[in-house]
Amino acid sequence: MTRDPEAGFTLVELLVALTLVGLMSVAIFGGLRFGTRTWEAGTQRSEELNEVVLVQDLMRRHLVQLAAVDQVRRRSEEHPIFVGDGQSVSFVAPLSAHVGLDGLYQFELALEDGEDREQNLIIRWQLYRADRVPGTTSELDGERVLLEGISEGEFSYFGASERRDEPAWRETWSEQAQLPALIALEVAFPEDDRRKWPFFRVAPQRVPALVRP
Amino acid sequence: MTGRAENRGFTLLEVLIAFAILAVSLGAIFQAFSSGLTQISRAERAATAALQARSLMAEVGTVIPLAAGETSGSFDDEIQWRIDIAPYEEGGEVGIQDFGVTLYEVKVVVSDDKRDIVSLKTLRLGEPP
Numbered sequence: 001m002t003r004d005p006e007a008g009f010t011l012v013e014l015l016v017a018l019t020l021v022g023l024m025s026v027a028i029f030g031g032l033r034f035g036t037r038t039w040e041a042g043t044q045r046s047e048e049l050n051e052v053v054l055v056q057d058l059m060r061r062h063l064v065q066l067a068a069v070d071q072v073r074r075r076s077e078e079h080p081i082f083v084g085d086g087q088s089v090s091f092v093a094p095l096s097a098h099v100g101l102d103g104l105y106q107f108e109l110a111l112e113d114g115e116d117r118e119q120n121l122i123i124r125w126q127l128y129r130a131d132r133v134p135g136t137t138s139e140l141d142g143e144r145v146l147l148e149g150i151s152e153g154e155f156s157y158f159g160a161s162e163r164r165d166e167p168a169w170r171e172t173w174s175e176q177a178q179l180p181a182l183i184a185l186e187v188a189f190p191e192d193d194r195r196k197w198p199f200f201r202v203a204p205q206r207v208p209a210l211v212r213p
Numbered sequence: 214m215t216g217r218a219e220n221r222g223f224t225l226l227e228v229l230i231a232f233a234i235l236a237v238s239l240g241a242i243f244q245a246f247s248s249g250l251t252q253i254s255r256a257e258r259a260a261t262a263a264l265q266a267r268s269l270m271a272e273v274g275t276v277i278p279l280a281a282g283e284t285s286g287s288f289d290d291e292i293q294w295r296i297d298i299a300p301y302e303e304g305g306e307v308g309i310q311d312f313g314v315t316l317y318e319v320k321v322v323v324s325d326d327k328r329d330i331v332s333l334k335t336l337r338l339g340e341p342p
Contacts, residue, residue: 203271
């Protein structure tokens with residue numbers, strides 16, 4: 001079949017070509033959209049997880065170091081070293097070594113009401129001094145929100161009180177001679193929130209019961 | 214076939230082959246993205262299990278007594294945990310038991326239905342059995 005070299009495409013050829021190009025671009029753009037969506041979902045999920053991992057690490061790091069504080073108590077009886085209830089826990093510990101500041105700090109971890117009946121987990125710190133007048137502030141004090149949008153949260157404490165010998169879980173811990181053996185924090189996120197709070201327990205380091213003077 | 218070869222265009226077969234190649238390569242790209250997502254959820258599970266294992270380790274010696282034995286439980290339907298405590302076998306002539314204490318090997322394993330996700334091991338000093 002010889003063709004006129006000047007002849008263009010027939011309508012059918014043009015339609016077929018257009019359909020092919022259309023199909024191809026649908027496939028490619030669909031692929032691109034799928035790609036960006038999974039990319040974003042992936043980043044978001046790892047960010048959500050990172051947040052929880054970092055918060056648990058930070059809490060563990062500070063709560064574990066309560067040991068250093070055992071000696072402080074003897075010097076200043078009137079300052080409680082460790083007080084905890086369901087919504088907050090207050091303790092004395094050194095700042096993490098990498099912050100590069102010496103000295104002991106009074107920390108408070110608290111679940112406080114935020115927006116929309118949700119709670120935030122907050123950490124506060126101030127330089128610990130036995131002669132500090134309550135209510136005063138210094139430039140070394142600070143506060144930071146660790147977790148936002150918590151639907152429910154509760155601290156609890158495991159240990160033996162002075163009167164009861166059998167250790168047990170308790171809702172509050174105050175005016176005890178010892179530190180609790182275990183501190184727990186349960187956190188629940190709202191149902192539409194994909195974050196999860198892994199099982200969290202910290203055992204403050206203390207002088208082992210075996211080593212008695 | 215000769216003479217006008219340069220104006221010939223593609224045959225249907227060629228176009229189909231080109232399409233097949235395109236489809237295969239797009240499929241490979243999708244595959245890469247979705248396996249990325251799978252990897253992220255695996256990483257998520259591993260990181261969560263590591264945190265859970267550390268918390269379980271904290272429970273040994275407090276809620277869970279430091280004595281030889283096995284304790285197990287589960288966090289939800291998919292994630293189980295197991296704690297094995299056994300006296301640690303030492304070599305050498307002078308053992309730690311000569312000082313009135315026992316060395317225990319504590320092993321915490323967090324696993325799902327198929328395999329262990331995280332396994333932590335440590336040595337703890339405790340009272341003799």
